[in-house]
Amino acid sequence: MSPRDLIRSTPLRLAAAFALAIVLLTGGVFVFVFEAATASRISQLRAVFVDEARKAAASDDARLRRALSLRLTRDFRRLNYVALYDSSGRLLFGNLDRKPDIPADGRSHYLPDFRLTAESEPEPTLMVARARLDGDVIVLGRSIAEVDLLRSILGRALSFAILPVAAGALAMGFFFARRTAARIKDIDGAIAEVVNGDLRARLPSRSGLDELDGVIASVNHMLDEIERLMSQLATVGDNIAHDLRTPLVNVRAILDRALAEAPRGSSLRPPIQSALRQLDRAMTAIAALLRVSAIEREHRHSAFAEIDLAGVCAELREFFLPLAEAKGVSLRLDAARPVIRKGDPDLMREAVANLIDNALKFTPRGGAVRVSATEEAGLAQIEVSDNGRGVPAAEVHDIFRRFARATNGADLPGSGLGLSIVETIARLHGMDLVLADNAPGARFKLTERSATGPGKA
Known part of the structure; x- marks a missing residue:
């Protein structure tokens, strides 16, 4: 402080x-x-x-x-x-x-x-x-x-006696203020970890003799209960997803075999192919759900290392450049200087890759996608913008919900979980995912919350 x-x-x-x-x-x-x-x-x-x-x-x-x-x-x-x-x-x-x-x-x-x-x-x-x-x-x-x-003598004596007392009270106040400020900073840091999705983090307590320790104990007990309930909920969801994946794989194998055995021109082939596409979509959604759950559950801060966000964007630009050229879309990069932060390299690549893939998917031939990694006012920022279809204004606040898809993109493939994965990864790295209108198109920003957050090198 x-x-x-x-x-x-x-x-x-x-x-x-x-x-x-x-x-x-x-x-x-x-x-x-x-x-x-x-x-x-x-x-x-x-x-x-x-x-x-x-x-x-x-x-x-x-x-x-x-x-x-x-x-x-x-x-x-x-x-x-x-x-x-x-x-x-x-x-x-x-x-x-x-x-x-x-x-x-x-x-x-x-x-x-x-x-x-x-x-x-x-x-x-x-x-x-x-x-x-x-x-x-x-x-x-x-x-x-x-x-x-006598009044004058006592007045002088009183002034000389009061000054040390007042100075002592201010010195004690300064000491306790610094001590309290340090404690509040520790508590704020623990709260930031919880906000970033780490439900295993707990508020630090000390002697347990003051009122603040009592409140901290209650909050930690509440976090214990929330973690237990979330763990049970995640376990139920994961179990359901795993249980569904096995029969879906079996059904897909049966349909694959039926499609292979159906003679060409048979009226059964179109419905079988449609069923296979729906099964693939369902299996993709299940895999995405399991991925989101794994990211939220693992909180892989132990895998954090220094990474160059500008380098990540440059690497992914090279990876997606052939796809962009095949679609006739310009893919540009704006990352003049390194932006060093601590984070999980694989997760950060996955988040930026999802944003670039979405931008290419919604941008028509002749359009442009721009990827940038900058540092403004000490805060790291990654931006992926396009001049494609954009997101309807009425759906901006719903686009990050799981399985939510923009109405103007219903004809394109997708599970509606990509942005949810990006938001989960961003939260783990102390960043916010924000959507803005690019007029036309959309502009997605991954912005660091504070220069001392989890992603600060």
């Missing part, structure tokens, strides 16, 4: 989605926990300041000043603010130059941009102002900038 296909693969997408989910969930949990902890901390500070302001308002002046002085000297980080103002707003004691713009209602107030002095940096602060019985106002405050600082 190419890197581009791997990136588009489902396992890698799931890994990316999982990594994103980790980032979002972790970030969400962080925000929730931090905000909950911050809200709890601020709530505690508010309660403490409100209580301290209440106690300070009830204290006498000397005790209050002493408490405020202790408050200032104990906080070396200057996070606490304390001040005592008279009724006119003049500072009596504390570290605040000016009175904060908050009501003296004894409640905590949040000031997002409080400055201790005009030159100092703004910082978020909680403040409480409360009026005393003598008219003075006590102010207590605390900077909560450490909350923002």
Whole structure:
């Protein structure tokens, strides 16, 4: 699988989605926990300041000043603010130059941009102002900038922690994507073998511990049953064909003897000769059926070797050239370069020979048959075309069925099994047999399904 296909693969997408989910969930949990902890901390500070302001308002002046002085000297980080103002707003004691713009209602107030002095940096602060019985106002405050600082520190820590987790999730996704892609490729290869007609092929399984292995086991069991039923069906057909061939041979021998003994001019000779022709046709059909069955049953991949498809076409052109000349049909070859593929040489010759024989049979005197072997976009292609009778448009999809014959060729000899044999051989070699209109005539193409199919060298 190419890197581009791997990136588009489902396992890698799931890994990316999982990594994103980790980032979002972790970030969400962080925000929730931090905000909950911050809200709890601020709530505690508010309660403490409100209580301290209440106690300070009830204290006498000397005790209050002493408490405020202790408050200032104990906080070396200057996070606490304390001040005592008279009724006119003049500072009596504390570290605040000016009175904060908050009501003296004894409640905590949040000031997002409080400055201790005009030159100092703004910082978020909680403040409480409360009026005393003598008219003075006590102010207590605390900077909560450490909350923002903590948020920044934790945010950086979270980002550094999430990145490795996300990268690890993507790496695992990439690993499992490659593993899954390789497994799917193996399964696809096995399916291609089954599609090509090898019912003995089975999907590869591994541990048997995941759902895919369960599906593979079911598919393989289904293929076992299909192979068994097809084997029984083929055996029945073969047995019937063999059983019919023997009596047909006997009947033909009897008719041959009767024809030899019948005097010339006898009225029995024409029906005997007609019966012999029908018997020959039946025996040809039986032989073709047995041939198709043998090809489908044997799946002779073990006999595959490197063959030159262009060479096969050239060899068959030489073989059929005398027949073509006798019929007055031009037989041309277009195979400029070798097309090397793996295949069964005898079966490939048989397939191309059937196509050439059909083309010559349906092409009238003066016509032309063209045979070509080419390679387009990495795919091998063999084409046999003629300018003869062609195939009626309504019968194009039926012409490959066994015993099917075009209506415009009923007067010519044939069993209706030649194209079925060609299609079976093509399927065994990972090729498709396609019929197209040659206007006039027909064009049969044997086209390789993929450059990595069974026929690829």
